[in-house]
Structure formats: C-alpha cells, structure tokens
Amino acid sequence: MVKLEVEAPLIARSRKAGHFVIVKLGEKGERIPLTIAGADTEKGIITLVIQAVGNSSRKICGLNEGDVITDLVGPLGQATHVSKVGTVVCAGGGVGVAPLLPIVEAFHQAGNRVIVVLAARSKELIILEEQMRASSDEVVIMTDDGSYGTKGLVTDGVESILIREKTDLCVTIGPAVMMKFVSALTMKYKIPTVASLNTIMVDGTGMCGACRVTVGGKTRFVCVDGPEFDAHQVDFDEMLMRLGAYNTK
Amino acid sequence: MATDHKNTLSRDELWRVELRKAKKNKERTDIPRVRMNELDAAYRSRNNEEVNLGLTGAQARLEASRCLDCPSPSCITGCPVGVQIPAFIKYIETGRFLDAAKTLKETSALPAVCGRVCPQEKQCEAQCIHLKMKKEPVAIGYLERFAADYERESGQMSVPTVASPNGTRIAVIGSGPAGLSFAGDMAKRGYEVTVFEALHEIGGVLKYGIPEFRLPNRIVDVEIDILSRMGVTFVNNCIIGKTLTYEDLRADGFKGIFAAGGAGLPNFMNIPGENLIGVMSSNEYLTRVNLMDAANPESDTPVLTGRRVAVIGGGNTAMDSVRTARRLGAERAIIVYRRSQEEMPARLEEVKHAREEGVEFLTLHNPIEYLGDDKGRVRQMRLQKMALGEPDASGRRRPVVIEGEIETIDVDAVIVSVGVSPNPLIPGTFSGLEVTPRGAVAVDETTLRTALPDVYAGGDIVRGGATVILAMGDGRRAAAAMDAAIKTNV
Ligand SMILES: Cc1cc2nc3c(=O)[nH]c(=O)nc-3n(C[C@H](O)[C@H](O)[C@H](O)COP(=O)(O)OP(=O)(O)OC[C@H]3O[C@@H](n4cnc5c(N)ncnc54)[C@H](O)[C@@H]3O)c2cc1C
Ligand code: FES
Numbered sequence: 125m126v127k128l129e130v131e132a133p134l135i136a137r138s139r140k141a142g143h144f145v146i147v148k149l150g151e152k153g154e155r156i157p158l159t160i161a162g163a164d165t166e167k168g169i170i171t172l173v174i175q176a177v178g179n180s181s182r183k184i185c186g187l188n189e190g191d192v193i194t195d196l197v198g199p200l201g202q203a204t205h206v207s208k209v210g211t212v213v214c215a216g217g218g219v220g221v222a223p224l225l226p227i228v229e230a231f232h233q234a235g236n237r238v239i240v241v242l243a244a245r246s247k248e249l250i251i252l253e254e255q256m257r258a259s260s261d262e263v264v265i266m267t268d269d270g271s272y273g274t275k276g277l278v279t280d281g282v283e284s285i286l287i288r289e290k291t292d293l294c295v296t297i298g299p300a301v302m303m304k305f306v307s308a309l310t311m312k313y314k315i316p317t318v319a320s321l322n323t324i325m326v327d328g329t330g331m332c333g334a335c336r337v338t339v340g341g342k343t344r345f346v347c348v349d350g351p352e353f354d355a356h357q358v359d360f361d362e363m364l365m366r367l368g369a370y371n372t373k
Numbered sequence: 374m375a376t377d378h379k380n381t382l383s384r385d386e387l388w389r390v391e392l393r394k395a396k397k398n399k400e401r402t403d404i405p406r407v408r409m410n411e412l413d414a415a416y417r418s419r420n421n422e423e424v425n426l427g428l429t430g431a432q433a434r435l436e437a438s439r440c441l442d443c444p445s446p447s448c449i450t451g452c453p454v455g456v457q458i459p460a461f462i463k464y465i466e467t468g469r470f471l472d473a474a475k476t477l478k479e480t481s482a483l484p485a486v487c488g489r490v491c492p493q494e495k496q497c498e499a500q501c502i503h504l505k506m507k508k509e510p511v512a513i514g515y516l517e518r519f520a521a522d523y524e525r526e527s528g529q530m531s532v533p534t535v536a537s538p539n540g541t542r543i544a545v546i547g548s549g550p551a552g553l554s555f556a557g558d559m560a561k562r563g564y565e566v567t568v569f570e571a572l573h574e575i576g577g578v579l580k581y582g583i584p585e586f587r588l589p590n591r592i593v594d595v596e597i598d599i600l601s602r603m604g605v606t607f608v609n610n611c612i613i614g615k616t617l618t619y620e621d622l623r624a625d626g627f628k629g630i631f632a633a634g635g636a637g638l639p640n641f642m643n644i645p646g647e648n649l650i651g652v653m654s655s656n657e658y659l660t661r662v663n664l665m666d667a668a669n670p671e672s673d674t675p676v677l678t679g680r681r682v683a684v685i686g687g688g689n690t691a692m693d694s695v696r697t698a699r700r701l702g703a704e705r706a707i708i709v710y711r712r713s714q715e716e717m718p719a720r721l722e723e724v725k726h727a728r729e730e731g732v733e734f735l736t737l738h739n740p741i742e743y744l745g746d747d748k749g750r751v752r753q754m755r756l757q758k759m760a761l762g763e764p765d766a767s768g769r770r771r772p773v774v775i776e777g778e779i780e781t782i783d784v785d786a787v788i789v790s791v792g793v794s795p796n797p798l799i800p801g802t803f804s805g806l807e808v809t810p811r812g813a814v815a816v817d818e819t820t821l822r823t824a825l826p827d828v829y830a831g832g833d834i835v836r837g838g839a840t841v842i843l844a845m846g847d848g849r850r851a852a853a854a855m856d857a858a859i860k861t862n863v
Contacts, residue, residue, distance in 0.1 A: 134616050148573060152666065154673035155573075180673050195573040197610040326665070326674075329571050329612060330796060331637040332657035336648060343641060343648065348798070362648055365749035369650045370675045 133168030145198030159223030173222030220298030243278035474524035482554035488518025536563035549577020551832025554848030614802030636833035646743030679786030686790035
C-alpha cells in the first residue's frame with residue numbers, strides 16, 4: 125500500500141469527505157478511480173492511498189517523488205452526508221481505511237461519538253491508526269491472524285460494538301465482500317448503514333454506465349449518484365460479479 | 374470586408390455567369406453522381422483506417438459541374454447553418470479549391486468534420502433540384518469534404534484573423550463541436566477564451582464517440598490546433614460544477630459562459646439482465662475503444678470483445694458500435710432494431726457501409742431480457758418480434774408487439790445504443806439555471822441565453838442527442854448573441 129501526496133490545488137480546495145478522483149498515468153494509461161484520503165488546502169495537495177492490485181494500481185504505486193501524474197480529474201461523486209446523529213461506527217478494511225479517514229474526521233467534527241473498526245490480515249497491514257485515534261472516541265483493531273488487536277473479522281469487531289451500545293449509523297468502506305458482510309450484519313441489528321462502492325469506472329462523470337449498480341431495485345451510476353449508498357439496498361452480489369468483468373478466467 | 378465577400382459569393386459574378394453558360398443544364402444533369410472512393414469492405418472491416426478516401430480533384434470538378442447553380446438554391450434551406458452551397462461548389466468547378474474552402478468557413482466552423490458526418494441525405498442533398506428530376510442529388514457532402522481536405526493538405530490552411538484583444542474573458546464548458554465553434558467565433562471577435570473540458574482529450578464526441586474509421590482524430594486535432602493559434606486556451610481534466618464552480622468562474626473574471634456539455638448520459642432499457650457482464654452502453658464501448666485505445670495491446674484499458682455481438686438501436690451511435698465490433702473481430706455483429714430499416718435514424722451511408730462489412734440487421738426485434746451464465750456473463754438474449762403500426766409523434770410508424778412471438782439468440786456482448794440524455798451535472802450545480810422536463814438546459818430560442826444572464830447554452834445539452842452541424846450552428850449563434858449583449862451591456 126502506498127500513500128501519495130499530489131499537487132492539485134483546485135481539487136484540494138473543492139473536495140469534501142467522500143469525494144474521489146480519476147487518475148490516468150501515461151499516454152496509454154487506464155482511468156482509475158481513487159477516493160481522496162485527505163487534503164491540505166494551504167499547500168494545495170491531496171492525499172491518495174493506493175494498494176497495488178492490478179496493472180494500473182501497481183504503476184501508480186511505483187511513482188517516485190517529483191513524478192508527474194499525466195491526468196487527474198475531480199473531485200467526483202457526491203460528498204458524504206455528514207450530520208449529528210449520535211453514535212457512528214466506521215468500519216474499514218484494506219485500502220478502504222484511507223478514504224474512511226476524512227469521513228471519520230467529518231463525523232467527529234459534527235459532534236458524533238465515533239467508533240472506528242480497522243481490519244486487516246495482520247499487524248503490518250493496519251494503517252492510519254494514529255490519525256484515526258486522533259479523530260475518534262475509540263479504535264477497535266481486528267486482525268485475521270491475531271497479531272494485533274483482537275483476532276477476528278471486521279464484522280466481529282462491529283458486532284461487539286452493536287451488542288455493547290446503541291449505534292445510530294454505520295459507515296463502511298473496503299473490499300466489496302467485506303461491505304457485503306458488514307451490511308448483512310447491520311441489517312440484522314437494524315442499524316442504518318452507508319457503504320462507499322468501488323466499482324469499475326471509465327470516465328467518472330456519468331457518461332458511460334460502466335459503474336452501474338442496483339440499489340433498491342434501480343440501476344444507479346456510482347460515479348455520479350454515489351459513491352455512497354444505503355448499504356441495505358445495494359445488490360452486493362451483482363456488484364461482486366461485475367467487478368469480475370475483466371478477470372480472465 | 375463583408376461586402377467584398379458578398380460580391381464574390383453572388384451568382385451574378387461574371388465568372389459564375391460564364392461558368393453557367395459553359396455547359397447546358399441537360400449536359401449537367403446527365404452526368405452520373407460520383408461514387409466515393411472507399412476501402413474494400415473485406416479489408417477495412419478488420420482495421421481502423423478511414424473508409425472513405427475522398428474524391429480526386431478531377432472527380433470533384435466533374436461532380437461540381439452537375440450543380441445547376443439554381444437562382445434560388447433550395448439546398449441552402451436544407452442546411453442548418455445555411456452554407457453558401459452553390460458558391461463553394463462553383464469554386465470547385467473552376468478549380469479554385471482554396472476559395473471553395475474559404476466560402477465553407479464563412480458559415481461552418483468545421484467543414485472537414487461536417488463533410489464526413491453530416492446526414493446530407495436528410496439536409497442539403499434532400500433539397501437538391503436533381504431529385505425533382507428523378508436524378509441523384511449533387512454530392513454536396515463529398516464536395517464539402519474535398520474542399521476542406523484540399524485546404525488542409527495544401528499546407529495553406531489559414532488561421533483566421535483575430536480582432537485585437539478586448540480583454541474580456543469568456544469561459545466555454547465542453548470541447549465538442551458546439552464549444553469549439555463558439556470558441557473560434559469569440560476569439561475572432563477579440564475575446565480571451567478558455568475552454569474547460571472534463572475529459573483528458575479535447576474534442577467531445579468527435580474524439581470519444583465517432584470512430585477513427587469515420588472521422589480520423591488528426592482531422593479534429595488540426596481544427597483544435599488552429600483555435601490554439603488564435604489564442605484559445607484549453608484546460609482539460611477540469612469539470613465545471615466540480616473542479617471549478619459557476620461562482621468560481623465569475624470570481625475569476627469570466628464575463629460570459631457558454632455551456633456546451635453535451636448529452637453524456639446513456640439511456641438503458643431497464644430490462645432484466647441488463648447489468649450482466651458484457652452488456653454495456655455504446656458510450657462505454659466507444660469510449661474504451663476510441664478515447665482509451667483499448668483494442669491496442671499496449672493500452673492499459675481493457676474492452677470486452679465478443680464472437681457474437683448484438684447492438685441495440687438504429688442510430689449513428691449504433692452503427693459506429695456495430696462496425697467497431699466487426700473490427701474487433703466479432704464473427705457475428707448484429708443490429709437489433711425495433712422498427713424497420715426505413716425508420717432508422719442513422720445516416721444512409723453508415724447503414725450501407727455496415728451491410729458491406731458483414732453486419733447483420735435484425736429489424737422489428739426488441740430485446741426483453743438478457744440471460745447469463747453462472748459467472749454473470751451475458752450468453753443469450755430474448756427478443757420480442759414487432760410489427761409496424763400507426764405513425765407516432767415522431768412521424769415514424771410505431772412498433773407494436775406481436776403477441777407470443779419471442780426468439781432467443783446467443784450473444785456474448787451486447788451494446789445498448791438507445792439514446793442519451795443531457796448530463797445533469799451542469800444544471801445540477803448552476804443554481805438558477807432552468808431545465809426542461811427532459812432535463813435539457815432551457816434557453817431563449819434565438820439568443821440561446823439561459824435563465825442566468827451571463828450563461829448561454831447550445832448543442833446536445835439543449836437539444837438532447839442531435840447532430841454535429843446543429844451543435845456547431847448553436848455555437849456560432851450563441852457567440853453572436855453573447856457578443857451583442859456584452860457590447861450593448863444588456
Ligand atoms: C457515436 C456517435 C456517433 C455520432 N455520429 C454523428 C454523425 O455521424 N453525424 C452527426 O451529425 N452527429 C453524430 N453524432 C452526434 C454528435 O456527435 C453530437 O450531436 C455532437 O457532438 C454534440 O456536440 P456538443 O458540442 O453539444 O457536445 P459533445 O460533443 O458531447 O461535447 C461535450 C463535451 O463537454 C464535456 N463536458 C460535459 N460536462 C462538462 C463539464 N461540467 N465541465 C467540462 N466539460 C464538460 C464532455 O466531456 C464533452 O467532451 C454522433 C454521436 C455519437 C455519440
Ligand atoms: S464511470 Fe462512466 S458513468 Fe460512471
């Protein structure tokens with residue numbers, strides 16, 4: 125996982141929690157969406173956190189200080205709807221933790237009690253713990269192998285909180301499977317839940333429909349209608365299937 | 374200057390009077406219409422080379438001599454921007470090709486583009502006097518293309534003279550034909566013009582939509598280059614409403630804004646299985662292939678190619694998609710259209726070329742469901758057979774369902790090309806802008822001014838999916854109206 129600080133004064137100025145950008149590297153590069161993990165308006169920079177999974181993300185992770193990103197456009201999508209609701213559980217896994225940070229900060233600033241659940245395979249993969257602690261009331265760490273925090277899945281962490289105290293909202297960002305299970309869990313406890321979806325995209329401006337998902341039985345475009353939706357209405361199975369579009373068997 | 378030009382365009386000019394006398398009308402109408410030189414269908418359907426090769430000088434002059442130089446030329450009334458058709462054609466006939474190109478540019482900002490993509494058979498050529506004599510119309514589109522190409526290839530392409538800078542900043546949203554023609558006209562009048570484009574490429578649909586085999590990118594790039602040389606600034610990767618807001622533009626000192634964001638939102642049919650892998654909008658398919666060069670192995674962007682590709686729809690976008698599918702190796706590339714061939718909105722030439730390239734046409738069929746495999750990939754489609762009923766509001770005969778007649782065919786990719794809607798982004802972020810019930814930006818019909826006094830709009834964002842020439846005409850009209858408004862301070 126790599127953290128990049130990118131000079132983009134206009135985006136830094138206009139972005140809000142929940143927004144994303146589209147990045148393209150090189151003449152023959154692909155346009156890929158990346159959620160903005162933070163911004164410094166003074167310095168005119170935005171922070172992106174990328175995990176090397178495919179060809180394009182590997183290339184972006186390979187960038188060095190001083191390198192230029194060929195094309196960068198944003199901020200895209202709808203900003204997170206932040207208000208004072210009471211207690212908010214923010215559950216993040218994998219690269220989802222980075223875009224979760226501005227949301228955690230925003231809900232905290234709005235006067236909510238914020239509990240963060242961070243999940244990863246093992247201790248080295250837990251990121252942004254310090255920053256999360258600084259902007260929340262509690263951080264629960266879950267690792268698959270038990271090398272740090274509590275051994276277990278993100279859902280175990282979330283459930284322990286839901287059992288313990290009255291929760292008003294859950295926000296989840298991470299791999300689609302993770303969000304699917306968090307959503308199923310909070311549905312059981314009837315906790316309103318927002319998921320930030322990371323579908324395949326091309327333009328990111330509502331022009332192509334590559335990013336479409338079914339929410340509440342209706343087709344929506346993640347890049348313009350989202351990326352955040354009511355998780356309980358999202359057809360995660362369809363989304364998971366569509367994410368596999370370009371996996372060659 | 375202006376009067377000068379009027380003179381040279383008049384049919385009473387001596388050279389034109391003599392030219393008319395040089396041949397009898399009967400001789401002229403007896404000449405058969407020229408055939409476009411084109412690449413062989415079997416060859417071209419496997420590559421991206423431009424299909425139409427253009428006319429030679431001799432062919433163009435002969436074709437130009439078919440034109441009778443009518444006293445009240447009806448062809449001009451068929452042209453949405455009123456190109457001085459007989460004048461430019463007569464210049465071609467005398468061999469003054471550069472003058473022909475100049476004449477075209479008086480009214481059309483992008484003649485090399487329009488000569489390639491305009492539906493002439495529904496516009497100028499549909500009004501040609503030859504049709505009344507049961508002859509084929511003069512090939513106005515081919516001649517337009519010839520003159521524009523001749524000028525470009527001659528290396529004598531002129532950069533239009535620009536009035537001395539008046540220091541007034543103007544912003545253009547979108548770099549499609551509407552935005553480009555507006556930018557050119559305002560630059561000529563001395564304004565300081567900046568064009569903002571959301572994508573990484575300048576050109577709008579001309580780049581991301583219309584394929585290389587019909588409109589090579591280099592043709593569009595030449596036009597963009599000329600605008601740059603006229604002082605127009607292009608800013609790519611900048612979404613107005615997101616990166617910069619309406620308020621930002623005003624604060625930055627822009628005195629007028631032309632919204633030409635196009636109709637980017639693809640329509641789907643909302644039928645079962647439409648979200649299966651392999652079912653995509655034509656915008657997605659064409660953007661991947663044209664803008665992202667996905668068919669090139671060196672490109673990082675993938676595209677799904679199928680052995681059996683069905684394209685739903687009968688417009689230009691559908692034809693471009695289906696012909697692209699053939700070029701990407703589809704064994705069967707099928708147009709599925711719910712009406713008959715007669716009602717197809719696509720240009721005749723596109724339909725003809727598609728047929729020659731081996732595209733199959735399944736007319737009077739309408740998809741009702743897509744079926745997938747266990748991985749969620751589309752494998753089959755169910756088609757409802759249709760018949761033609763009474764004419765509808767569009768004047769075309771309405772397709773009606775033939776009860777119980779349903780067919781299933783095997784497909785591995787489906788491209789949905791059933792129209793586009795105006796992109797809601799601009800109306801959504803410009804508070805005070807009015808929209809029609811269809812989501813188009815509402816404008817004054819003559820001035821193209823919106824409800825916001827400093828914002829004008831034109832092209833597909835106002836019309837829904839329309840044409841290049843209409844978008845271009847809007848750009849020119851809006852430029853004239855905005856200029857007048859700024860000068861008189863209203
Ligand atoms: C595949 C295809 C084939 C076609 N074939 C033909 C044909 O043969 N003949 C014909 O006459 N017409 C054809 N058309 C239609 C024609 O291309 C359009 O009518 C025309 O391009 C509209 O021009 P425009 O300038 O309004 O918009 P567009 O060409 O759509 O350009 C709009 C531009 O604005 C940008 N934009 C949008 N919102 C913003 C924003 N907020 N900020 C910054 N930039 C923004 C978009 O990215 C885009 O580049 C075809 C269309 C398609 C899709
Ligand atoms: S990415 Fe193209 S419409 Fe969303």
